[in-house]
Amino acid sequence: MLPFTICPVGDTAVLARFEQRIAPDIGASVTALNLRVAAAKIHGVVETVPAFASLLVFYDPLQTDYDAVASAVQALAQTSDGGALAGQGRLVEIPVCYGGSFGPDLPFVAKHAGLSEQEVIARHAGREYRIYMLGFLPGFPYLGGLDERLFTPRLDTPRTVIPAGSVGIGGEQTGVYPIASPGGWQLIGRTPLTLFDPGTGKLPYAAGDRIRFCPISEAEFEAIAQKEARG
Structure with missing residues (x-):
């Protein structure tokens, strides 16, 4: 594990801060x-929030204090786990129908990259992406590992509504909108999966996991969507 520093955040949290860069080894x-x-089930810890290059650890100040939690977190850096907690995360496959009405910005992304639309799809779906953090929306995954040829500027004017499941590119990152939302990323496809359930708050992935997008046809999209609707 790479080195990190510890500092307090208010009176209820500890921040473990790694070198401030977005990179696979930091993630x-x-x-x-x-x-x-x-x-470790540290006494008094109630929640953790991983980000690009830090981990925020919340604790109940009625049960413990900063010094105890900071010491426990720092000690974990020296813990040997035999590779069991190597930080690879699960691999989650997400089906995506690229282009057409599902990905209206695919032609622009292809033109910007100097590639055909099929080459963009192949490059986008041809690798695994690490979920560095969740944010912006409930369950919105900020993904690292996008092919440099696919780096594309955000829209000059964001859309007021983006359908749930839309897969987009924003600058050097790609991600998927788990719920309908405004947004300025270039939309290249959509998944028929229901990624976020407001009733339960459940997601099929978490920060630290990996995502692979799997191309599907419109017919496959509709079949999966119908199955999702039935629950």
């Missing part, structure tokens, strides 16, 4: 520390 270290904190 893996954040994930590994998050897993270790969860496994």
Whole structure:
């Protein structure tokens, strides 16, 4: 695990801060520390929030204090887990219908990259993406690992409504909108999966996991959508 520093955040949280850069090794270290904190069941800790290069650990000040939690988190950096908590995360496959009405910005992304639309799809679906953090919307995954040829500027004027399940590119990142929302990313496809359930708050992935997008046809999209609607 890479080194980190510890500092207080108010009177109810500890921040483990790694080198401030977005990179796979930093993301893996954040994930590994998050897993270790969860496994350690530190007295008084109530929640963790992983981000690109840090882990925020909330605690109940009526049960513990900053010094105790900070010491426990720092000690976990030296813990040997035999590779069990290496920070790789689960691999989650998400079906995506690219282009057409599901991905209206695919032609622009292809033109900007100097590629055909099929080449954009192949490059986008041809690798795994690490979920560095969740934010902006409930369950919105900020993904690292986008092919540099696909880096595309955000829209000059954001859309007021983006359908749930839309997959987009914003600058050097790609992600998927779990619920309908305004947004300015270039939309290249959509998944028929229901990613976020407001009733339960459940998601099929978490920060630290990996996502692979799997191309599907419109017919497959409709079949999966109907199955999702039936529950």
